Amino acid sequence: MLSGLCMFLGYLLAGVVLCILILTIPWGIASLRIGLYALWPFGRTIVDKPTSGVGSSLGTACG
Numbered sequence: 900m901l902s903g904l905c906m907f908l909g910y911l912l913a914g915v916v917l918c919i920l921i922l923t924i925p926w927g928i929a930s931l932r933i934g935l936y937a938l939w940p941f942g943r944t945i946v947d948k949p950t951s952g953v954g955s956s957l958g959t960a961c962g
Contacts, residue, residue, distance in 0.1 A: 903937050910934030 917927030
């Protein structure tokens with residue numbers, strides 16, 4: 900029942916660590932957004948963005 904809270908805390912920690920490092924700020928922001936989605940998913944949808952660029956493809960391939 901509270902697994903969303905554990906996921907939120909994990910993504911929050913990862914987001915903070917990634918935002919400390921300058922090169923990984925975009926992934927840190929994405930991690931924080933995913934954490935908020937895990938905390939309160941109701942009424943939200945995930946939308947694919949085909950024009951997201953090379954950074955998104957690199958992050959998806961490495962993750």
